[in-house]
Amino acid sequence: MNRFIHILLLFLVIALSSHAQESRWSLDDCIGYAIENSPRINKQKAQNSIYQQDYMNAIGRLLPSLNTGTNTYFNYGRGIDPETNTYTNINTFSNTYSVYSNLTIFDGFSNIYRVKMQKANKLAGKQQLEQEREMVAYDTMEAFFNVLYYKRMVQLAEEQAEESANNMKQARRMEELGMKAKPDVAEMAAKEAADIYTLTRQKNLLTIGIILLKEKMNFPVEEVLDITDKQSNTLILKLDETASSIYEIAQTINPKALSAESALKVQEMNRRAALGAFSPVISMETGISTGYARYLAGDNSESFSQQLRNRRGTYIGFTLSVPLFNGFSKSASYKRSKAQVIIAENDLQETLRSLYSEIEQAVADMNGQADAYQQAVKQREAMETAHEANQRKYEEGLISPLELHTSANRVVQAKTEELNAELQYRLKERLVRYYKGESFMIR
Numbered sequence: 001m002n003r004f005i006h007i008l009l010l011f012l013v014i015a016l017s018s019h020a021q022e023s024r025w026s027l028d029d030c031i032g033y034a035i036e037n038s039p040r041i042n043k044q045k046a047q048n049s050i051y052q053q054d055y056m057n058a059i060g061r062l063l064p065s066l067n068t069g070t071n072t073y074f075n076y077g078r079g080i081d082p083e084t085n086t087y088t089n090i091n092t093f094s095n096t097y098s099v100y101s102n103l104t105i106f107d108g109f110s111n112i113y114r115v116k117m118q119k120a121n122k123l124a125g126k127q128q129l130e131q132e133r134e135m136v137a138y139d140t141m142e143a144f145f146n147v148l149y150y151k152r153m154v155q156l157a158e159e160q161a162e163e164s165a166n167n168m169k170q171a172r173r174m175e176e177l178g179m180k181a182k183p184d185v186a187e188m189a190a191k192e193a194a195d196i197y198t199l200t201r202q203k204n205l206l207t208i209g210i211i212l213l214k215e216k217m218n219f220p221v222e223e224v225l226d227i228t229d230k231q232s233n234t235l236i237l238k239l240d241e242t243a244s245s246i247y248e249i250a251q252t253i254n255p256k257a258l259s260a261e262s263a264l265k266v267q268e269m270n271r272r273a274a275l276g277a278f279s280p281v282i283s284m285e286t287g288i289s290t291g292y293a294r295y296l297a298g299d300n301s302e303s304f305s306q307q308l309r310n311r312r313g314t315y316i317g318f319t320l321s322v323p324l325f326n327g328f329s330k331s332a333s334y335k336r337s338k339a340q341v342i343i344a345e346n347d348l349q350e351t352l353r354s355l356y357s358e359i360e361q362a363v364a365d366m367n368g369q370a371d372a373y374q375q376a377v378k379q380r381e382a383m384e385t386a387h388e389a390n391q392r393k394y395e396e397g398l399i400s401p402l403e404l405h406t407s408a409n410r411v412v413q414a415k416t417e418e419l420n421a422e423l424q425y426r427l428k429e430r431l432v433r434y435y436k437g438e439s440f441m442i443r
Contacts, residue, residue, distance in 0.1 A: 024228035027144050031441055034140040034217040035133050044132050048125040055118040061111040064103035071096055074296075091296040097308070100287025105318075108279025109272070117269035124262035131255035136216075137440035141430065143213040145423045148229055150206035152419050157199035160412055164192040167404070170395070187401040191408075236374070236425050238367045239432060243360040250359060250435045251352055260351040264344040271337040277330045278323060286316040355435075362431045369425035376418035383407075383414040 025033075035041060075092045104111065171188040175181070214225055251257050290312040292304050302310065323330065390407040393399045434440055 094293040096291035098289035108276030110276035113273035127259040366428040373421035380414035
């Protein structure tokens with residue numbers, strides 16, 4: 001029976017441990033949540049729906065309009081007889097019905113260019129949405145790595161505080177045996193207090209880092225967010241490719257560059273539409289109409305249906321409109337569109353130049369962090385070996401507590417630099433992969 005209970009408790013512990021692991025948030029989990037709940041992305045989605053409606057409106061301008069209408073007249077006193085179309089003093093009632101359509105045949109291709117402009121706007125909106133998603137993902141990833149750094153710093157501080165506590169116990173024991181003086185024990189106590197303070201400070205920094213991560217994710221402040229790093233055994237190597245070769249790829253696939261190109265195309269189509277406004281406009285209208293009329297005093301010989309059939313008529317007409325002068329509105333619109341094209345061209349050049357600079361910096365940072373990590377590993381190994389030797393020397397009374405403290409601090413500093421180099425490398429390496437066409441997000 002006891003064996004059965006032990007097995008049951010073991011399964012329960014394993015289940016609870018698995019649930020705790022599943023409740024932790026990985027980097028991909030945090031990015032997915034941030035993208036799904038980002039106000040920036042939701043705003044861009046709403047803007048894209050506006051672009052879609054503008055596009056449909058532009059297409060509608062190319063289609064014929066269709067309208068129907070009716071009117072009713074009561075005429076008292078002198079008026080036109082609807083039967084004879086002559087003046088009379090008889091009170092009459094008349095009612096007309098019409099269906100008519102209007103189509104612009106030629107307008108200097110202005111409406112066609114407006115369709116192309118709104119189509120380019122739609123494409124730019126999609127690229128802006130993709131860019132917003134990537135930026136939200138990167139901001140979340142940066143905050144995630146900061147929390148990883150602070151969590152590891154808390155672990156190092158806890159290890160250091162535990163080591164100081166053990167040294168303190170050993171120093172008191174050696175004091176009781178007459179092997180250590182009170183100043184040495186006091187030095188150990190000061191070191192223990194300093195390590196406890198460092199641990200408290202690192203826990204506060206971790207709390208602040210989690211708050212910032214929640215902000216980037218738009219995560220509920222009152223809920224617990226516990227993250228875990230699922231990536232292990234990171235292979236840290238320098239990049240063989242140059243910034244120029246990565247830029248050649250990025251300028252054709254990067255959402256920021258594509259969005260700037262689409263913005264230029266939008267302004268170019270707007271300029272052509274403004275130029276087409278100077279052209280004559282040819283339009284056509286066609287329709288069908290009928291009506292009903294009667295004297296208010298007396299009966300008509302024809303019924304309602306007979307009059308609607310007998311009075312029915314159709315028509316078709318063409319209109320030519322030539323713009324001569326409109327208060328400089330068309331010329332001002334055209335000049336403004338030309339200036340907007342120049343602005344968009346310069347924005348594109350500035351975006352591409354900024355993109356190259358970002359790639360160059362990301363590659364330099366990645367390679368620099370790779371070198372820094374290799375040196376940090378060597379430094380940490382050397383410091384750990386030296387500290388182990390100093391620990392033995394201290395136990396034998398060959399060095400002072402201050403020298404031991406200095407040795408321990410060097411080990412912590414070396415581990416900190418190694419951790420920082422590793423996380424910075426991972427961040428910059430993901431950034432370089434993004435410029436090469438790999439998304440920050442899960443596909």
